[in-house]
Amino acid sequence: MRLVRERGRLMKAAGERNPGGIGAVLGLDEPTVTDICRQAGGAQVANDNAPGQIVISGTLDGIEKAMDLARQAGARRVIRLAVSIAAHSALMTPIVDEFAEAVKMTPIKMPTVPVISNITARPLESVPAIQEELVQQLTSPVRWVDSVRYMVEQGVTTFVEIGSGDVLAGLIRRIDRNVKRVNVGVPADIINIQTEQQLPRQGGTTGAG
Structure with a gap:
């Protein structure tokens, strides 16, 4: 934070x-x-x-x-x-160097699930790659369409939007109408999803925001 x-x-x-x-x-x-x-x-x-x-x-x-x-x-x-x-x-651009220093001073570990870069639309495979991504996001476009399509190509069939609202779910629907879209706004939603067997309890893929 x-x-x-x-x-x-x-x-x-x-x-x-x-x-x-x-x-x-x-x-x-x-x-x-x-x-x-x-x-x-x-x-x-x-x-x-x-x-x-x-x-x-x-x-x-x-x-x-x-x-x-x-x-x-x-x-x-x-x-x-x-x-x-x-x-x-x-x-x-004027804040890139200062933010890069802040990123360098922040402990970062590899995630337990794949994280997709929204700059390259490919997985981030090392801590240096994550650090570089965080800095480049300041000046680079968010390739949301390419990121979603890459995940679908890799076999992702369910996208979970965490937080209030369904803006991202709506965008995903416009990108690929065949995938399932789920919203998690409150903790109880997670239990409901697991009960309905809509979402595996472990594992998954996430996009870098």
Whole structure:
């Protein structure tokens, strides 16, 4: 939790020094949005959430230009989000070194179940890889679609979303309608799931958030 707090503190400071923005583009595929961001300059894909749902991040000017280009390209909808911290973008570069030091000082052990990197959409196989992932997440896009598809290819048939709400379950449904999606909002949900034999009691795979 200390590392999570430090990450939040540094991102807030970066956002105050270099205000940016975030927008959602609906109805265009990821390669098209990536090209639009390249044309706009100062913007990049931050989250590939689901087919036809891409989040972009970057400078205020870059986001506005990218949103205009997305509309011209036929986006079904373009939404400017009320966020001033340009997460998963180059605007977070000034805090990379300081956060890397915080990661280095944090004890990290290999997990007992596979953890999928949301940068490479592949398993993290060493502590140095986990440390590098945590730092690179500041400026790299979240490849959620690729991560989910990789897990499905590896035989995952049930995805469990832990916490209130079902946003991720909804995104997974748009990626692959054939997998089972389960929400765990309170401890009692775990017992109910195990009783219904929807979820194995041990083992599993998780995505790196």
